[in-house]
Amino acid sequence: MLKHNFWQRIVCEITLVLIIAAILGTVFGRVWLVITIALLVLILYYAYQLQRLSYWIWQQNNVYPSTGFGALNLLFYGLHKRQRRQRNKQNELANIIKRFRHGAESIPDSLLLVEDNGAITWCNKIAQNELNIHWPYDKGQNIVNLIRYPQFADYMAKRNFSQPLTLLFRQQYYIEFRIIPYIDKQWIVIARDVGHLYLAEKQRRDFFTNASHELRTPITVLKGYLDMLADDMISAEDYQKTIQTMQSQTNRMENLIEQILALSNIENSPLNKTMQKVNVPAILHNIEQDIKQIYPHYLVSFTIDDQLRVIGVKSQLESVITNLIYNAIKHTPDGTAINIEWRHVSYGAYFSVKDSGPGIASHHLNRLTERFYKVDDARFIASSSSGLGLAIVKHALLNHGNTKLQIRSKLTEGSQFSFVLPEQYIDHSNDI
Template sequence: MKQDWRGILIRRLLLLIGACLLLGLITGEYAWALVAGLSAYLYWNLRQLLRLHHWLQRSGPDELPPESSGVWGEVFDAIYHLQKRNQRARGRLQAVIDRVQESTAALKDAVIMLDRQGNLEWWNRAAGTLLGLKRKQDGGQPITNLVRHPRFKEYFEQENYREPLELPSPVNDHVRLQFQLTLYGNGEHLMLVRDVTRVHQLEQMRKDFVANVSHELRTPLTVITGYLETLLDNVDEVNPRWRRALQQMQQQGSRMQNLLNDLLLLARLEAADYPADNKPVAVDLLLLSIRNDAQALSGTRNHRISLDADATVKLKGSETELRSAFSNLVFNAVKYSPDGGEIRIRWWADAAGAHLSVQDSGIGIEARHLPRLTERFYRVDASRSINTGGTGLGLAIVKHVLIHHRGQLQIDSVIGKGSTFSCHFPPAQVVRR
């Protein structure tokens, strides 16, 4: 309230008290005169308060305030102007909301707002098309009740949304969707869903092409290498000029066979989301076998290969796939470590899950190469891969095996000191003896 109205009220109250005292002097009843005067004043204020309450409760958006004088007239006018400002602000805000909803409704991608518990709050028209959401029935429902794929539930609960998730649509199995979650505000979720069926089909065509070509090449390559082996078994009867050529042809044929085997293995891994068998694997015995093979691969290079494996920790999954992934890491350490180098293999478990680390004393890898090491045919040094007989698919196979087993690959390397390849598996995959 402004200062001038406070003074006016005080003066009016003093004037009222003075009039009541004058009336008491005339009638000789000072107390009754004061009570009557103050009661009349209180009645008038209560009446104005009731008029204000009635106006606020029942008035329309454009209805003028009731007529009054003095400070109550100022109160009525101030509240009326405040209402008008709020109406204009709500109108501007509603216009912004309407434009946002219109723009998101025009998107072909689904936009879904979820609360902290994952319950549906709002979604656009595309969400109804892609996910089958119904406006009247699904509001407030948990999103995991409507998208019931087990991989989506794991993805939602892990709260690690750096990578998107691809799944079939719950409405149409022939439609492939990409889910991307983002946290905002006070733990709320914004989910974007995109139709990637076309991209998925192109990727599937590429995979099928690679798998089919690899399969078709195996038969002629087997015939060629077979005849080469026959010729080399009878090398004494072969013209000496052709001996070196035959040996190089056999070497390259063997390299092509390894490449085809890796391509076919990678195609099988990409074709399935989870391993065919999901049984507890004794990783310590598996690593012991791989260590012995690595020592044989080292041969005269005399690498020192140590193994520290917790025999009480098993891993749920496919032993064949895990052998392929772990042996790739260990054999790479042997190939790229200098003669007499040290290789350390460690398998252990803690509260975060199970872990495998393969540490070598090689030349190391530059940091710019690390993000691309798991790409197919990516080589840090092409000439070095040719010398070691690598196909460029080993780490791609490791990546897909870890995806099957819900694991992650971590690569740490220092130039001149070596590299450490670590596989991390969640507690759900761990079985203790």
């Protein structure tokens, strides 16, 4: 509305000055002289205001212009209003850029903006750490010069980004590069660590390879004996022994399949629906009675806190305890001393199985909980271990507060397998 009144204000101001000058000129008898002087003063005032405006535009650092009087004040006010709108737009744009950068920093992948010629214009912190980009010193550098892999250079040169490119980066981890067109001949480069996917795929291949190998042996034995029985090649004296061998191999396959299913159930079980009170002392006392009857030649001692009960998945904790105890018996010779502890410590519920057997070489320790991993040792030959027991233990413990299985062993000095369930898993309902 004010912009339409500017010329009206100018005309009114000039008219008012002329009227006042005419009145004063009449009083002093110098009408034209006074009018001329009044017009000159008005022109000088307008020139002064315009000079102030010019000084603000080109030299002054103030955000907003100074105010004036009269019609020119409309110009100052209009500039002030336009400047305020411009400042608000700049603030909105700055907030948008800030939110964009915050969002880009929140993305769990490396993110870079590059020009069509490969020059880097921006990158997030993950890209700086993961791709070893030194920001802002590498701003403007060609991305091919910083990611020095021939496959990546060819990928950028071909400009065919329909499929991602995966590289083994620094011989440590796999990085998948995806390049997406942006604006003004710019590209968004997304680099994602996909090492866990390669590891999962490797574990899947290894699992099927090892499972097939473990099942092939008993199946081959069974097939051989069945062919011999079909051809009447087994004598009456060897018949019972053959049946026992076939039963043993069948039991071996059944045990392997049960352990595979148990491991699968542990990895996929909904824990929040299956947590319950677990009477660990009762489980240990039952195992103690069984060992006395089945393995009388082992020196097995139990130290049990009968008041220490926990909250957890009963089937999984029972599997953990059973596997650790019977592994110690299975993989040590007769007469071995085995000490089993279940007690309350300052940071949780402590369980330990310690034996005085031949021990395990240090280079095996980090791999003992891998699926189907077996120590190539003469003392394991007699056992029918599937290599899944400790894998079951590991995953079952991870389901209980991310508990870790601790393994300590030295050759000729025995082994110790232990874990501590966190304090929040202890059942205090029976406390006095």
